[in-house]
Amino acid sequence: MSVVTQTVSLAPLTSVDLELLLAWRSHPDIYNYFKIQSGPLVWEEHQSFWLKRTHREDFLILLQEEDQTRKVGSINISKLNTEYPEIGVLVGELSIQGKGVGKKAVRLALNRLKELGHNKARVEINSKNHPSVRLFTTLGFVKENTTSTADWQTYVLESIP
Amino acid sequence: MSVVTQTVSLAPLTSVDLELLLAWRSHPDIYNYFKIQSGPLVWEEHQSFWLKRTHREDFLILLQEEDQTRKVGSINISKLNTEYPEIGVLVGELSIQGKGVGKKAVRLALNRLKELGHNKARVEINSKNHPSVRLFTTLGFVKENTTSTADWQTYVLESIP
Numbered sequence: 001m002s003v004v005t006q007t008v009s010l011a012p013l014t015s016v017d018l019e020l021l022l023a024w025r026s027h028p029d030i031y032n033y034f035k036i037q038s039g040p041l042v043w044e045e046h047q048s049f050w051l052k053r054t055h056r057e058d059f060l061i062l063l064q065e066e067d068q069t070r071k072v073g074s075i076n077i078s079k080l081n082t083e084y085p086e087i088g089v090l091v092g093e094l095s096i097q098g099k100g101v102g103k104k105a106v107r108l109a110l111n112r113l114k115e116l117g118h119n120k121a122r123v124e125i126n127s128k129n130h131p132s133v134r135l136f137t138t139l140g141f142v143k144e145n146t147t148s149t150a151d152w153q154t155y156v157l158e159s160i161p
Numbered sequence: 162m163s164v165v166t167q168t169v170s171l172a173p174l175t176s177v178d179l180e181l182l183l184a185w186r187s188h189p190d191i192y193n194y195f196k197i198q199s200g201p202l203v204w205e206e207h208q209s210f211w212l213k214r215t216h217r218e219d220f221l222i223l224l225q226e227e228d229q230t231r232k233v234g235s236i237n238i239s240k241l242n243t244e245y246p247e248i249g250v251l252v253g254e255l256s257i258q259g260k261g262v263g264k265k266a267v268r269l270a271l272n273r274l275k276e277l278g279h280n281k282a283r284v285e286i287n288s289k290n291h292p293s294v295r296l297f298t299t300l301g302f303v304k305e306n307t308t309s310t311a312d313w314q315t316y317v318l319e320s321i322p
């Protein structure tokens with residue numbers, strides 16, 4: 001029996017990866033769960049979003065299998081100037097969705113938040129995005145009733161483990 | 162009135178761009194027009210295809226606007242050991258499809274074929290892919306009746322200009 005070792009890590013996302021991020025964000029299976037996007041993204045908007053980011057860090061999600069490492073998605077922590085920084089995550093390589101890569105990436109993002117001195121986090125999830133709801137609740141995030149709408153729900157983590 | 166200068170060029174596609182190529186090839190608007198692919202691509206197949214290529218060259222399509230250059234698609238010439246090398250092209254940045262970038266890229270690929278000593282080229286096009294049919298016929302490609310099926314049609318160029 002052969003066992004494939006899989007390791008997930010994060011690396012800073014830089015401007016050389018903007019085309020890759022655009023391509024991931026342009027897939028309907030991904031942008032359907034975005035709050036502010038209803039179709040393929042235009043480069044100018046994508047770049048403008050990138051240049052205007054503040055109080056935010058963006059990372060590539062790297063997957064190492066055996067001796068090979070590849071880029072499979074991206075994760076960001078934003079609103080770093082608030083008590084509840086926000087997490088955004090996407091696994092762009094569609095065929096590996098649901099295999100725990102996103103969850104491992106979120107754990108690493110939570111570590112990074114702790115490193116920056118944060119103890120709390122929040123995430124907004126499209127209520128139809130059941131895999132994402134499962135991912136975050138498994139990690140201890142709890143639905144915040146007051147701020148939720150039918151389409152979007154806020155989940156908070158009061159104490160990063 | 163401001164005029165944006167757009168220049169299309171090709172650069173060799175290397176293994177560092179495989180994730181980007183995978184992301185482009187995983188979009189339904191793109192793979193729906195592929196002959197051998199009916200869903201998002203699995204990394205292992207993608208890499209295996211890459212490693213097994215022979216008699217073929219792959220390029221990134223680069224688009225320069227003002228002082229900025231970005232990767233917007235890919236083009237390949239294959240069957241370079243035959244009299245009629247084949248062209249495959251995709252514009253991965255969906256929002257710029259139909260704006261002449263693919264056509265400019267095909268012209269550059271035809272130049273490359275000439276450089277390699279070829280005088281003829283062919284392309285197989287999904288018969289529903291009207292923009293692609295238009296692109297290649299405008300460049301002088303002619304439908305080859307004998308080898309065409311209902312779904313796929315072969316177009317040939319008997320003399321690269």
